[in-house]
Amino acid sequence: xxxxxxxxxxxxxxxxxxxxxxxxxxxxxxxxxxxxxxxxxxxxxxxxxxxxxxxxxxxxxxxxxxxxxxxxxxxxxxxxxxxxxxxxxxxxxxxxxxxxxxxxxxxxxxxxxxxxxxxxxxxxxxxxxxxxxxxxxxxxxxxxxxxxxxxxxxxxxxxxxxxxxxxxxxxxxxxxxxxxxxxxxxxxxxxxxxxxxxxxxxxxxxxxxxxxxxxxxxxxxxxxxxxxxxxxxxxxxxxxxxxxxxxxxx
Amino acid sequence: xxxxxxxxxxxxxxxxxxxxxxxxxxxxxxxxxxxxxxxxxxxxxxxxxxxxxxxxxxxxxxxxxxxxxxxxxxxxxxxxxxxxxxxxxxxxxxxxxxxxxxxxxxxxxxxxxxxxxxxxxxxxxxxxxxxxxxxxxxxxxxxxxxxxxxxxxxxxxxxxxxxxxxxxxxxxxxxxxxxxxxxxxxxxxxxxxxxxxxxxxxxxxxxxxxxxxxxxxxxxxxxxxxxxxxxxxxxxxxxxxxxxxxxxxxxxxxxxxxxxxxxxxxxxxxxxxxxxxxxxxxxxxxxxxxxxxxxxxxxxxxxxxxxxxxxxxxxxxxxxxxxxxxxxxxxxxxxxxxxxxxxxxxxxxxxxxxxxxxxxxxxxxxxxxxxxxxxxxxxxxxxxxxxxxxxxxxxxxxxxxxxxxxxxxxxxxxxxxxxxxxxxxxxxxxxxxxxxxxxxxxxxxxxxxxxxxxxxxxxxxxxxxxxxxxxxx
Numbered sequence: 001x002x003x004x005x006x007x008x009x010x011x012x013x014x015x016x017x018x019x020x021x022x023x024x025x026x027x028x029x030x031x032x033x034x035x036x037x038x039x040x041x042x043x044x045x046x047x048x049x050x051x052x053x054x055x056x057x058x059x060x061x062x063x064x065x066x067x068x069x070x071x072x073x074x075x076x077x078x079x080x081x082x083x084x085x086x087x088x089x090x091x092x093x094x095x096x097x098x099x100x101x102x103x104x105x106x107x108x109x110x111x112x113x114x115x116x117x118x119x120x121x122x123x124x125x126x127x128x129x130x131x132x133x134x135x136x137x138x139x140x141x142x143x144x145x146x147x148x149x150x151x152x153x154x155x156x157x158x159x160x161x162x163x164x165x166x167x168x169x170x171x172x173x174x175x176x177x178x179x180x181x182x183x184x185x186x187x188x189x190x191x192x193x194x195x196x197x198x199x200x201x202x203x204x205x206x207x208x209x210x211x212x213x214x215x216x217x218x219x220x221x222x223x224x225x226x227x228x229x230x231x232x233x234x235x236x237x238x239x240x241x242x243x244x245x246x247x248x249x250x
Numbered sequence: 251x252x253x254x255x256x257x258x259x260x261x262x263x264x265x266x267x268x269x270x271x272x273x274x275x276x277x278x279x280x281x282x283x284x285x286x287x288x289x290x291x292x293x294x295x296x297x298x299x300x301x302x303x304x305x306x307x308x309x310x311x312x313x314x315x316x317x318x319x320x321x322x323x324x325x326x327x328x329x330x331x332x333x334x335x336x337x338x339x340x341x342x343x344x345x346x347x348x349x350x351x352x353x354x355x356x357x358x359x360x361x362x363x364x365x366x367x368x369x370x371x372x373x374x375x376x377x378x379x380x381x382x383x384x385x386x387x388x389x390x391x392x393x394x395x396x397x398x399x400x401x402x403x404x405x406x407x408x409x410x411x412x413x414x415x416x417x418x419x420x421x422x423x424x425x426x427x428x429x430x431x432x433x434x435x436x437x438x439x440x441x442x443x444x445x446x447x448x449x450x451x452x453x454x455x456x457x458x459x460x461x462x463x464x465x466x467x468x469x470x471x472x473x474x475x476x477x478x479x480x481x482x483x484x485x486x487x488x489x490x491x492x493x494x495x496x497x498x499x500x501x502x503x504x505x506x507x508x509x510x511x512x513x514x515x516x517x518x519x520x521x522x523x524x525x526x527x528x529x530x531x532x533x534x535x536x537x538x539x540x541x542x543x544x545x546x547x548x549x550x551x552x553x554x555x556x557x558x559x560x561x562x563x564x565x566x567x568x569x570x571x572x573x574x575x576x577x578x579x580x581x582x583x584x585x586x587x588x589x590x591x592x593x594x595x596x597x598x599x600x601x602x603x604x605x606x607x608x609x610x611x612x613x614x615x616x617x618x619x620x621x622x623x624x625x626x627x628x629x630x631x632x633x634x635x636x637x638x639x640x641x642x643x644x645x646x647x648x649x650x651x652x653x654x655x656x657x658x659x660x661x662x663x664x665x666x667x668x669x670x671x672x673x674x675x676x677x678x679x680x681x682x683x684x685x686x687x688x689x690x691x692x693x694x695x696x697x698x699x700x701x702x703x704x705x706x707x708x709x710x711x712x713x714x715x716x717x718x719x720x721x722x723x
Contacts (some may be wrong), residue, residue, distance in 0.1 A: 051654050077654035089645045094669025102663060103653040110654070143649075159653065237422075 001062070002027050002198050003048075003167055009223075010047045017043040019223030020059070028195045030155070030210055032234060033202045035220035036098030036242045041202045042086060045171045049083045050076050063167070078110040080166030080197075084156040084173045091143040096155070097125065099143050100162050107163065110202035114146040130163040132188045150181035156187040164192075174208035201203065206238035221249055263320040263443060263473070265302035271326060278328040284382050284603035290394040294409035301403035313587045313619040314558040319501035319527050322471050328413065329437065330358040352376065353433040357446030357474070358414050362546060372421040375430065378449055381417035388419060392451055396479045396507040400530065405505050408477040415476075416566070418460070422483070428487075432475070436464075436500065439571035441471040448478040452486035452514075455524030459489040461681060464496055464504070464525075471499035471526075478506045482514035484538065487679060490518040492675065493685070496525035500554060502617035505531045512567075519676060520547040521685060522557050523692050529558040536563075536570040536598075547576035548672035550692050551584035551616075558587035563603065565594040568628075568658055571602040577672050578609045579665055579693070580616035580646035586621045592633060593607075594626040601628060610642060610668060639708035665693050 004086040017040045025031055033041055047054050048061065050073040064079060071079065073135040080095060092100070104124075105115040105237055116124070125139060130153045144152050153173050160168055170189070189199060189212050201212060209217075209231060218236045219227040221242075226249050228232065237245075261267055270281065271275040272295055280288055303320060304311040352367075352375055353360040359377035366376035366384060376386070381389050397405050416432055452458055466472070482488055496502060497593065502525055520530055534543045549557040563572045576588050590605040602642055605622040623633035642664050650660035669689050676682040 009514070010492075049648075051648060073648065073651040074656050077652050083652055085649070089347075089643075089649045090645045091649065091667065091672050095662050098665070102659060103650075106656060106659060109653040147617070155428070163653065170401050248326055 001025075002064065003068075004060075004062040006060045006062075007132070008044075008047065008061065009057045010043060010054045012043070012054050013056055017054070017223055018047065021220075021223070021225060023218065023225060025198050025200060027166075027198055027215065029129075030120055030199045030212060030214045031219045032200065032214040032231075033039045033200060033220050033225075034204065034206075034217060034234065034237055036246070037204065039220050040223045041220050044202075045083055045169045045202060048081060049073060049167060068076050074106070075110070078107050079162075080162070082160050082161060082163055082165035082168045084153075084168065084170035086172040086175065088144050088152045088156055090145045090147075092145050094143050096139045096141065100125070100139075100159065102157075104162060124162060128158050131161050131183050131191060132158045134158055147177040150178065153177055153181065153185055154188075157185050161188060161192060164197075166197050167200070168192075168197070169202065171202045172204060173201070174203055174205065182208060183211060206234045220244055221245055253369075259261040261323055263303075263324065265299070265656060268407065268411075269299055270339065275328050278564065279413065282379055282382070282413070283567070284386050284390065286386075286390050287382060287393065287502065290472040291410050294406040297408040298403050298410055298592060304403060310560065310589070313585070314527070314556065316527075319473055322473070324441045324442055324471070324473055325398065325438065326443050328602065330414075331356065333600055338470075350375070350428050351431045351433060352416060352596045354416060354432070354446060356436055356438060356442060357412075357434065357444040357476070366417070371424045371426075373426060373686050374417065374419040376417055378417040379414040381419075381449070385417075385419070388451065389417070389449065392479065392481050393449055394479075396481065396509045396535070397476055397477060397505070402505065404475050404483070404503050405477050408505070409447045411445045412477065415447035415449070415478075417448070418450045420452045420456040420486075423455045425457040426459065426665065429461055429681070431463065431547055434461045434474075436470075436472045436474065436496070438470060438472070441473075443473045443475075445475045448476070450478065450480045450488075452480075452482045452488055453569050454483045455485040456483070457487045459491075459678060461491045461493065461678075463493045464502060465481045465663060466495070466497040466500055469497045470501065472496075473501045475503045480506065480508045482510045482516060484511045485642065486511070487515040488517070490516065491676065491678075491681065492518070492520045492526055492530070494520070494522045494525055495688075496528070497628040498524070498526045498555065500525050501527040503529045503531070508532075508542040508543070508571075510533045510534065510536050510538070513540045514538070515541065516543040516545075517675070517677070518543070518545045519543075519672065520549075520559065521672070521689075522547070522549040522551075523697060525555060525557070527556045527558075529560070531560045531562075533562045534564065534572065536565055536567045536572075538565045539569040541567065541570040542572070543570075544573045544606040544675075545576075546574075546672050546675055547578075548689070549576070549578040549586060550669065550670055551578065551586060551700050552581035552695075553584065554582075555584045556586070556662060558589070559590075560587075560589045561605075562591045563593065565592065565601045565603065565628075568598050569600045570598065572703070573604045574622075575604075575606040575608075577607075577668060579612065579652065579668065580609060580618055580654060583613070585617045585619075587620065589621045589635070589637070590618075592624050592626075592635075594624070594628050594631055594633065596627040598628045599630040599631065601626075603631070604715060605631040608640040608668075610665065610715045611639060612642070614634065658686070662690075662693055665692060669693070 004023040005023040010018040218225045306315050365380035547559050574590050588607040592603045594601045607620045609618045620637040622637050624633050647660050
C-alpha cells in the first residue's frame, strides 16, 4: 500500500470540507477523482500536500507506512509526493532552472545523494522539456511568470518529470487546456507511469480520461467518496452529469 | 596619532560644540583654501550656525533621529592620520574587475605621494584639496554650485569643515574605459567624526562608470557626513554605484547632488548592505532638456539598523525622464524610510517620471515609512508612483516547499529574486556577480564587515559557495 486515507476530516476556518474520506492507492495504479465543483477535490490534494490553512480534525493518512500528517510540507515532497496545481503561482525573479536545480538537489540531499552534476542536470532538463514539448527559452524565464494557461500546466508536468515522484496528484490539470495541450500533458503522464509510482488525477470532466486510462474512478461529493468504479463510471458521469449522484445522496 | 588637542572632540556633537570647534581651528581649516572655498566655507558656517542639526520635528527628518548618533563621543581630525598601512588596505579589489582604484581613508585622499593622477586621455583623479590648488578654474566653476546654501544644514556643516575628498574630472568627449572604484574606508582606534567632500565632473559627451564604496575596517563607531557633487555636462553619461557596507555603530549621511545638463544620462544604484544609521540624500536637477536619470536602490537591514533614502528629482526642464525604484528587505527590529519627491516645474512639459518603493518586512517589529510624492505644475506629463510593503508571499513559499525545497532555501530564493531586480540592473558584469554574491551572503547572514566587503575580498581566489546555487546555469 502506497497511500491509505482513513476517515479523513478536514476544515478551513472552522468550516468542514472533508467529511470522512477513505481512499487506498497502490503502486502502479491510476486513480481518477471526479465530482462537482466545491465538493472538496482540491482540498484533498492540499491536505495531502500539507497546506497549513487546512486543519485535519479526524482520521489518518498513511504514506509508505509513515504517518504523513506528521511530516512537513517539504519532507512530504521529498518522500515523493507531487502536486500538479490547478493554479500554479507566478514567482518573478526565480528562474525555472534555478528552481528545479534547488528542488532536485534538496530532494537528493534528503536521500543522502550528492547534488546532480551540472552537465547531467542540463541533460535532464533537455529530455524533460522534450517530453512536454516546451520551447527551450521557457526554462530561462521566471517560474510561471507571464505563462499562458497551457504553458503553466505543461510546466507542472515538466517539474513532475524532473522530480520523478512516487505519488503524483494532478489537480484539474486539464482545466483550461486546448486539445493539443491536453494531449501533451496526457502523453507526459503516460510516459512517466511505471510499476513503482501512482497517479491521482482530479478532474471535473471525463475528457482527460480518454488519454489517461484510470484503474479506478471515484466520485467525491460533499466531502466524501460516494461512489467508486472503473473507467465506465467516468463515461456514465459524462453522459448523465452529476445530478443523479446529488439526488442519490442529498 | 597626532595627539594635538584641537583634533580631539571627545564630546558629544551639538551645534554649539561644532561652532566652538570651527572657531578654535579656523586657521587649520582655512589654511589651504582658495578664496572661493573660504568664502563658501564662511557662508555655510553662518547658515549652519543659524539652522543647527536636523531633528525629528522637521518633516524631512521625522523618521530618522540623529540624537543617538550625535550623542556619542567622537574624535575630529584636521589632518590625515599618519602611520596607516595604506598598501595593505587598498591591496584588494573586486575579483576580475579591471578598475582604477582611488582610496580615501577617513575621508582623506590616500595620496601615495601623488596627490593628483593625470591620465593620458586627460582625466584627472585625486585629492580635491590639491585640485583646488592646481585647477582653480575647473574647481571654481563647479565647487559648491550644486549644493546651494541654507537648504540642508548638514551639507552646510560639510561645506564649512570639509578639507579634502576626491576630485574626478573627465574632459569633453572622453570615455573612461575602466570603471573607477572609489573606496572610502573608515579606520581609527577611536570613535571618529568625519566630513569629506567629493567633486565629480564630466565634460560634454564624457562617459564614466564610478563604483563608490563606503566601508568600515573595524567595529569602532563613526559619524560621516559626506557630500558629493556631480556635474554631467551636455550629453555626458554616468553609471554610478554606491555600495555601503559599514559596521553597526556607523552613522553615515551621504548627500549626493547631481546636476544634468541637456541630453545627459545618469544611472545610480545605491546598494546598502550594512550600517547602523544610513541616510542617503540624493538630489537630481535636470538643468536642460532630454535628460534621463534612473535611480535604483536596494537595502537589506536587520538588528536595529536604520536606512533612509531621500530622493529628490527636480524636473526643471522639459522632456526629461526619471525612474526611481527602491527595494528593501527589513528583518528583526530594523527601520527604513523611503521618501521620494519628484518636482515637475511649470515648464517641464513631456516629463516622464516614475517612483517605486517595494518592501518586504520579515518580522512584526521591522518598520518602513514609505512616502512617494509627486508635485506637478506642468500639464502635459506622465508621472506615476507605487509603494508596496508586505511579507514573503505565502503562496510562493508553499509552491517551492511542495517541490521539496526547505523553508530556509525557499525564503532565500524569494528574497534573492526580490533583490535581484535591482542587482540585475548593474551593467558591469563582474561587479554584478560580486554584488550578487554579497547579497546572497547578506541574506544568509554571512556577510562580514571587514573581511568580505567589496574592498577586502579576503580570498578572491576562492569563489563563494552556496547551498543553493543561484547562479545562472
